[in-house]
Amino acid sequence: MNLNTLVPQSQASCTNRLSRKDRLFRVQMGVAAGKSNRQIAKQLRVDEGTVRRDRRTLLLSEPEIQAVEAGAAVEPLLRKQERQKAATARERHEAAERGNQFLTNRMTKLIANWLNGFSLIVPDMLHIIMGVDRPSWEYGTRRIAYVPDSKIKAAIEATKPKADDDLETFALIEFLRVWLFRWMVLVEPDRDIRDRALTKIRLELERQWPAC
Numbered sequence: 264m265n266l267n268t269l270v271p272q273s274q275a276s277c278t279n280r281l282s283r284k285d286r287l288f289r290v291q292m293g294v295a296a297g298k299s300n301r302q303i304a305k306q307l308r309v310d311e312g313t314v315r316r317d318r319r320t321l322l323l324s325e326p327e328i329q330a331v332e333a334g335a336a337v338e339p340l341l342r343k344q345e346r347q348k349a350a351t352a353r354e355r356h357e358a359a360e361r362g363n364q365f366l367t368n369r370m371t372k373l374i375a376n377w378l379n380g381f382s383l384i385v386p387d388m389l390h391i392i393m394g395v396d397r398p399s400w401e402y403g404t405r406r407i408a409y410v411p412d413s414k415i416k417a418a419i420e421a422t423k424p425k426a427d428d429d430l431e432t433f434a435l436i437e438f439l440r441v442w443l444f445r446w447m448v449l450v451e452p453d454r455d456i457r458d459r460a461l462t463k464i465r466l467e468l469e470r471q472w473p474a475c
Contacts, residue, residue, distance in 0.1 A: 281307065282332075283331065283332055283334075284332035286307060286309070286313075286317060287317055287320060287321060287328070287331075287332065289303075289306075289307055290303055290307070290314055290317040290318060290321065291321055293306065293314075294318060294321075300314045300315055300318070316337070316341070319341055319344065320337055320340075320341065322344065323340055323341075323344060327340050363453075363455070363456060363459075366451065366453070366456045367456050367459045367460050367463070369412075370447070370450070370451050370456055370457060370459075370460035371459075371460040371463045371464060373415065373450065374392075374443070374447070374460060374461070374464050375464060375467075377419065377443070377446075378391070378439075378464075381435075381439065383439075385468050385471050385472035386472060387432065387435075387436055388468050389465065389468050389469070389472070390436050390440075391436055391439050391440045391443060392461055392464050392465050392468065393465065394436075394437075394440040395440055395443050395444040395447065395461065396458075396461050396465070398444055399444060399447060399448065399454065399457045399458065399461065400454060400457075400458060402444075402448050402454065403454050404452060404453050404454040404455070405448070405452045406452065407449075407452045409452075410449065410450045415450055418446060418449050418450055419446040419450070422442060422445035422446040422449060423442055423445075424438060424441050424442055424445070426438050
């Protein structure tokens, strides 16, 4: 008989007799020690699914955990937990959408006010907007510091390209296209927000000048 292959009966019986409370405690200790689900399951002689469920159980509220340890069914509590997580995720998504809409409207207003500061007709404005649409998308999203409203004017002015004072129409359009792209990607680092703002501006200009 190979004694090395035997598991001490006392150890096996002790593990098999673990109460739910004891098992939850040992799972918690295993997680705190940085052990994987597989390692914890092997140590406790249970399947990994049990460990995953116990880890979810440990995320319940203290009264709920105490109820489970006392013998209450855990599955209804875990389903409630999933519903709460889903609701929280929806709330975060909706909050992000509201934030993005605010930033889109801000960028749209900034571009419109900036364009209106020059003596341009609608087709010229469209040429400028359409000229920065693709470069803005290809520039992507950058992780840079957010520019507060109080510093936007200075940021726009700081990105102004050098040029002669008197420019012909085509040269002026190209000058403004370069300038718009420079300050737009600086003020709004999120590509999707820039894209939505440019689309709103373009649609409004096309509405004002259907021939374009």
